[in-house]
């Protein structure tokens with residue numbers, strides 16, 4: 001079942017069918033990673049890759065710890081999954097991430113041919129799954145994952161808001 005979400009409005013999924021329990025559980029696992037990030041003073045974004053209901057890899061933002069602005073949760077989780085599965089394509093996997101992927105991470109999803117992407121909060125400033133643009137479903141690219149946005153949107157966004165409020 002496909003749910004397209006906000007289509008560029010950045011306002012969330014709104015109506016439509018309720019998310020599957022499996023997708024909610026996947027986002028919950030990603031939220032655990034995001035909380036781990038917050039406890040390490042990293043921007044709280046978490047990601048997990050699942051195949052056949054099993055966690056293949058999990059990661060959170062490590063941009064501070066690695067002094068690397070590209071060390072985003074999804075990118076690290078994708079790399080972890082490729083290594084764990086000894087493969088160069090993740091077309092039978094689902095990437096769960098608490099925040100809409102940026103251009104870099106959406107690019108990594110396309111290159112690694114991730115089959116499905118499920119994300120939590122929309123990112124009106126950098127999201128490339130409908131908010132700023134839509135790289136994941138760009139008609140000119142030869143791999144287009146199934147995309148579902150806005151799952152557990154409130155919990156995912158709240159974690160980020162609290163993190164940045166506490167920093168002030």
Ligand code: ZN
Pocket residue numbers: 072074101102103104105106
């Ligand atoms: Zn990113």
